[in-house]
Amino acid sequence: MAGPLRAIAGRRPRLRRGPWMGFVPWLTLFLFLVPVLLGLVGTWLPAFGYLPALGGTGLSPEPWQRLFADPSLPGALLLTVTTGFLSALLALVLAMSVLAAWHGTRLLRAVRRFLAPLLAVPHAALALGLAFLLADSGWLVRLAFAAGELMGLAVPRRPPMLGLANDPNGIALTFGLALKETPFLLLMSLAALGQIRVERTLAVARSAGYGPVTAWVKTVLPQLYPQIRLPVYAVLAYSLSVVDMALILGPSTPPTLAVLVLRWFNDPDLSLRFMAAAGATLQLCIVLAALALWYGAERLVVRCCRPWLSAGGRGGPGRATRGVSGLAIGLAGAMFAAAILAMAVWSVTRRWRFPDALPAQWSAATWAETLPVLAWPAWTTLWAGLAAAGLALVLTIGCLEYEDRAGVRPSTRALWLLYVPLLVPQIAFLFGAQVLLVLLRLDGTAPALIWSHLMFVLPYVFLALSDPWRALDSRYARTARCLGLSPGAVLLRVKLPMLLRPLLIAAAIGFAVSVAQYLPTIFAGAGRLTTLTVEAVGLAGGGDRRVIGMYAFAQSVLPLAAFALALAVPTMLYRRRKGMSP
Amino acid sequence: MRAEAENAAGTLRLEAVALVLGGEALLGPLSITIAPSEIVTVMGASGSGKSSLLAFLTGTLDPVFAASGRVFLDGLDITDLPPEKRGVGILFQDDLLFPHLSVGENLAFALPPRVKGRRERRQAVDGALAEAGLAGFADRDPATLSGGQRARAAVMRTLLAEPRALLLDEPFSKLDAALRERFREFVFDHARARRLPTLLVTHDAADARATGGPVIDLEDGNCRPATRFSGHGTDELRAGRGK
Structure with missing residues (x-):
């Protein structure tokens, strides 16, 4: 574990490390890799018959025999x-x-x-x-x-x-x-x-x-x-x-x-x-x-x-x-x-x-009749998406800022780690993660839902933000430091404002990824928390086409609105700054 | 008499070539005639549109530019031909050796398909490498070569495609002084040996002097005839800014 972890934290710091920021890459890795690993183990054990909660106390090949039969x-x-x-x-x-x-x-x-x-x-x-x-x-x-x-x-x-x-x-x-x-x-x-x-x-x-x-x-x-x-x-x-x-x-x-x-x-x-x-x-x-x-x-x-x-x-x-x-x-x-x-x-x-x-x-009758029913999953979709995208953005900014301060670049191996949640099939570890949540009495709670989305939102937010972040001319930050700003002030007053557009785009991508999550919502929501996506898929089999259309449309409108905002806000804020146009 | 000379075999002729960017004239109109083995230099600061001029000649000009004028090679109007049908070779300041191919494969890439068979192609490539002082480099990764070696390999690649005219987009500007002079002679010698009409764009006066050919300065619009060699047909003023 130490090898790959060191890979994302970078190997040879050339400059002085940001003394307190070193934990951010670790925390980020922990948040999105540990659930995958524990979830995999938590799925493998019952696959070989071990799940005490359901009476499986010993290891046996019986689940596999039943599967192949x-x-x-x-x-x-x-x-x-x-x-x-x-x-x-x-x-x-x-x-x-x-x-x-x-x-x-x-x-x-x-x-x-x-x-x-x-x-x-x-x-x-x-x-x-x-x-x-x-x-x-x-x-x-x-x-x-x-x-x-x-x-x-x-x-x-x-x-x-x-x-x-x-x-x-x-x-x-x-x-x-x-x-x-x-x-x-x-x-x-x-x-x-x-x-x-x-x-x-x-x-x-x-x-x-x-x-x-x-x-x-x-x-x-x-x-x-x-x-x-x-x-x-x-x-x-x-x-x-x-x-x-x-x-x-x-x-x-x-x-x-x-x-x-x-x-x-x-x-x-x-x-x-x-x-x-x-x-x-x-x-x-x-x-x-x-x-x-x-x-x-x-x-x-x-x-x-x-x-x-x-x-x-x-x-x-x-x-x-x-x-x-x-x-x-x-x-x-x-x-x-x-x-x-x-x-x-x-x-x-x-x-x-x-x-x-x-x-x-x-x-507009379908909308008028169904809107009160749709409002609750729509609200859940909204807060889960905003929380997951916001957290992912903060963690990503932390990792990238740490890169700048410690003067390190993650290796290609670290990029593989980032892709782990996208390469491992969701169904292969979400059951195990659910077992874990039940043990922690967290299933069906807001933190569980947000965490389950964060695993998939983080990689996309990181991918979306890292290129523009690293492409920002480092001389701006150096100039600001020479003008007497602290590193924190440089981040808040120079880097983040200059990167506003990619920051918002990354957040919109993260939000869209969260809205689209189906399996994580089912497993972490435990039936108590439900989103537009889960409802829409649930209706798909039969049901009224008008209602399905409404859910599916509402489900698309939320992320589209996020993208529209991400494009409009910087344009509006920087309308007198030609150098900030895309 | 003059028109005949201008359309003579192996001649590259630009006729009133002008570039417009966003409604503003960027360059020209420029009329230049380059005889076989002759090297004409266009000088200008960065942003003067000299690289765009070469992009226009190779047919890869960005559509944000509007261009007018005609280009003739070997008496043939090539203005509307796609880049691959023009027979115009180009060298950039970066060697642009393909990083996914070996040095030999880079050269073989340019070798016409007419040279058939693995042995024949390999022989042609080895010959070109030897000519560039790179014998035995065929299987090397281009990334392991020195700057000068890479630059020479890039020249041989361009020449193996058998172009009928050569464009040089500041190919010497990234090399250090010692290397620069030798490489310049290398390029010019090879271009003359193949009797190629050659157009060099640069912002370095030393490059321009070394060609021994006419120099067109985009800044003052003047054309200076060759100062050193007199044997390259510069007795007559072949290059000039158009009407």
Whole structure:
């Protein structure tokens, strides 16, 4: 433990350490790593039959025997692996081909502008919107029927049996995941591209005769990929173990492994908890094996493509890549927008008979009736998100300020630690963490909920803030010190005001991450604390589309509002400071 | 007679090239004719748009600039061609060797696909490395080379792509004085040996003097003919600021 801890605290301090700040990186690590570690152990023990509270006092392989004897396991495993790998691959290929084919164009600048709102929409809200679009009586079918009617075709009055949503092969789930993860990969890639001299690298390659796409793939991609490797792994791990999107868009017989495990955890038959713990541990093994496999595939691709890089092939003008990737990103954007719009429309619908393209009657009745019910989870969502994002921001500022004062930089190994909560499947440690909370009599309390969100909010806030923080010209701080300010005053009066924009963006990202949390809220909230996301996912199965639309819309509006504020506040405060504009 | 000379084989000709940034004239209009083996220098302070001029010539100008004028190479109008079809090689002040490739692979990257077969390509690369005093460096990581070695490798990479004109974007400015002079001669010798019309932009008067060719100063708009060598066709004033 000492090794990695020293890695994030930095190895060789060159300047005098801030005497009291040294504990901040440790505290931060403690807060988000200890629950993961204890939670893993707390899941492994019951996986081998040990959980005194439920009468398991000795170790036995019985939970595993029951797990492997379960008839739905093989199907669930196959579904998990195919949807996980395919969606991660799809998201990576889409993100890279758009970056390669549309480098320096207006399309890419437009994509960049829409990334923040796309990321802000919670997974569950997007999945619900997509389900509205893809359902047999969904918007796509309605629009198709309306178009058919306009062309004078005889259109049936009943929904067709297409089964696009919740299809048994998980195609809808694969596309939904890819749709949500592509913006994340694009954002991380654009940030990483800022560290590479892309323009000149491309100028060298193209003046040597390389076509635009080939030049990008042969010179920029090999430099970019190592920098986005961790985000790619996080996407793969997430896709393999996602629960909320799989519940909404995935099939149910069998569902993916993570959903199956959650079902066992929630079963009234308490003895199933042991099997569920074994399943959760199996989920961890699958993710680790998948990461190892992906790493192996990377090595293989590098080995096979290495000769190709210098073999001299110049490639063509890349029009096909441009066309296909442009079309794909356009379609993806349209689907995303339509999904959000569908939720908004449903929430103000009174009557919308099939196959009308639009509601026949509109009304705010759903909002008026449901708002009092929705207010409580909305309030919980708000305070949990604000508390988690605020705490994460304070801890991150503490770590980064400590870096400045002690003159250290964390190593790449420390970056891996930051990604631990994003790589380890939530379901693999949340049960154990819940057991721990019960022991501490903390389950269902506000601190437990905030802590469970903080684990996932912290890495994102740190990732969002560390680059702009480290990029701030250190001479400003030195100038201020020479003018007689204490280090604390420099932080408050120079650094934080100058970094206001990235600080607020990081906080908005943290808030959005918190709003989107499903599993942590279920396990730490213990049914007593519930958020919009939990309610929305809970309603997904059946229920009134109008109410679902309202929950999903409200769930998206909160993080979107946070982003809007994060963009508006600095612009307003610094409207007379041209040097502070983005 | 004059037009004929200007469109002669191997000549790089800029015709009334002007750059506009945000509605304000940044550079030009500039008309320059560069004969094969001739090195013309454009001098200007930073921000004078000299790097943007080269970006315009390679076809990689940032779309925030508006550009006018035509560029001819070998009598062919290349103004609207994509960068990869122009046959214009460029050297920057940073060597920009690709960090993910070995030194040899960096050079092979530029070698035309026409050179086929692993052995032939390797031979061509080894030959170029030897020419740059880097024999045996093919498998080295570019990061382990000295500044001067990296700079020479970058020159060979640019030349292996068989450009028909060469642009130099202050490629000497990051080297220390001793290295600088030798490297300058290295670049100029190789450019002349391949009879390339060469355009150098710099803010250093010593660089400009060393070319022995005409110098265009963006500040005062004057063109000074060559002062040292007289054998490079400078008897006639080939470069001049346009109307």
